[in-house]
Amino acid sequence: MSAERAEDHHFQEREDDPEGEDFIDPNDVLIELAEDGDHPMDDDEDGQGPGPEDEIVWEDNSIQHFPNHKGSVFAVSTHPTAPLVASGGEDDLGYIWDIVTGDELVKLTGHTDSVTSTAFSSDGELIATGGMDGKVRIWRRVGKEDWNKWEFLTELTGPDEVMWLRWHPKGTVLLAGSNDTTVWLWQLPSGNTMQVFAGHMGPVTCGDFTPDGKRIITADAEGTLIFWDPRSPVPVFKLTPEDQRFALDGITSLAVNPASTLAVVGGTSGGVRVVSLSKGEVVSALAGHQEGESVEAVEFVELAPPVPLSGTAAPAAGGVVVTGATDGKACIWDLGTMRLRATLEHEDAVTSLHRLTTPGKGHLIVSASTDKVLRTWDARTGTLVREHKGHSGGVLAAALGMAGAVVVSAGDEGVCLVFPTE
Template sequence: MDSNAPGGGDSVELHGDEEILEVIDLNDTEQTPDDLAEELEDVEFDDEGAAGNDITGDEEGWETEDEMEAEADDSDLTFSKHTGSVFCIALDPQTNSLCVTGGEDDKAFVWNISDGEVLLECTGHKDSVTCAVFSHDSKLVATGDMSGVLKVWKLDTKQEVWSFEVADLEWLEWHPCAPVLLAGTADGNVWMWKIPSGDCKTFQGPSCQATSGKVMPDGKRVCVGYEDGSVRLWDLKQGNALHVIKGSDGHQGALTCLDVNKDGTLVITGATDGQAKLINTNTGKVVCSFSVDPKARSSDDDEESNSVESVGFCKTLPLVAVGYLDGTLGVFDLSTQTLRHRCQHQAGIVHLQWEESSSVVATCSLDGAVRFWDARSGAVVATYRGHTAEILDFTLTRDASIAVTAGGDHKAKVFCLQRPDR
């Protein structure tokens, strides 16, 4: 993150009294993944644990919507094994060649994005599979359904190696450098397990949904957002909350999403109150709030608030992107805390993701298209279509050469990205 990041703002904090943003390098002492994994081994766990594209987006020439749905398929491969909506999708981090999808049919599939060949069918779930993620070394894949049934599969043997059941599942994430799995549930708990032993530790939040969570880059903390609008930064080893952000400077609606910058000094959160908030993770202070509508005040009587659905930090410039339910994409400048571009979709934004090495941000929306936006100009550089229903999730390969999507049309698709700006 650029050292000229913004300052100011107040929030509830448990430690420290700084009033300005201090961008501090949390990685002053170099640690290897093995060091972090060893630190997690010291954590005391409870004994309750168990084992041709449309470059401009111009639709001129289409005579009817039916023709557009039938003919406008820019995808290079369609995965059709699911018999219900496909809710989640992820790529293996090591090779970016394998994909896991989870769906309404109570199943998850691990498949090759080059030919669609199924490597593993993950069965035994009791409800729609809404979370599916690979471990940091791509050796394990975890799947979770809405009812709280969690399963971990070993890819080389194609065997289930661990299972557990919690309250209704909200999110699921692997530790960035150890075989440790974390999950947030509807009862407000965050769980952490060693895999495959199943030793566990719980972090008890407020008595409401733990709606979103992300392990910090240092591997020592997890940031969690809750339905009551609060945000907590937990110490994974000690099990205590380092900071609690709530009250007048916090969100006034349920948290929907969050992202962490690459050095872990900043978190951006989004909520149903139409606000995105920038938080300094060292002080626990809210640095500023972002909104595309200056009149948007999230009060109890504001039932029509424009919910924030996805947020993300640019990897190359001091910018953040915020996607809204009304289809607005806001690109904000961190240095000036101002709106740089307002980009409009015809339908609500579901998810956004920045490319790793450019100032291009990709979005998927309820209109079934994936779009790529140049954050410098605010212009669409490419649009890809192919789904006949809404896109519910998507992700990009590290080199941004391929996008894989999950749709309400029971399909996942692979798009090889050939853009004129490359």
């Protein structure tokens, strides 16, 4: 879950209960009614109260749970090889816990506001947490034999409020987007600032390294997309809403294809744009989501086996991408033809999408939703493979773990659950 959505979550709670407690203004009382001995309203007609058949029973097919957070859970991430999860929440805390047992291993303290981002480095030796307090805190594994022991390493400062965190795909370099329009790049374990990118006009809502690790792509709430060389503070190119082909209102999500040649960008307007990273221009607009419904997630999928090293088979042009929005739809797009292949349905907003990277499983994708359910789909056909139920609140974030065998979810009710993906 992004820091922007976490902030909206806080605002909604304050709006519902502005004083932090229930109260009645005496001037609002129209008439007082005397007690007449009537039964409470929750009793049934015979005055016996609700029976066992009236109790609500939540369906739960999870295989593990982690209930230690005291408030909504906004972020989960999984270790690249070990059965570990890092979660962060509204209680200003992060945790490292065991996927298999559900046991708490480490409490990640030091934040003074909600923890909205957690991320393991590509080698699994470091864990970063980012919060609404602007802090980025780093822990490292202690020793080489035990994955369960971690120690605090350093605190990185600079951002006003951390919107998201991403590690370099091959090194210990950390990227962060801030609410104050800046993007920060640090070298770990030294904690030295490598670059501060300026050029956005609004909160930097999403960003990442390209899969090849050579470039950085970031986007903001005002609708600007910037492509960077990590070694330079000057953009490689910038797309803004002044170009009507790129008018998305605010940008909420993006993803880059495995070849690092195309970016797919989603906006608050419900629009989706395909951008050529080599040319720095929009090559297509994809219209499948309801107008005005924010595109919250973008994920590429793999529908064919990798091209043989002999080069006798040509790769599919463009690839296949899935976009998920607050209209409850996940749309599967063929970027070779720029056409819609299938539409996947949730009953409420889609909050995240996750492609299995296990060999031979690249066609499977897991979607999470505020309808309290996660679903595994076959992106080749759009058919439902499995439903994952157990949350009593909306699913705000998710991550695949244990080589794609499980999906870990973060619930608005404060619980993390673990499900088998198939």
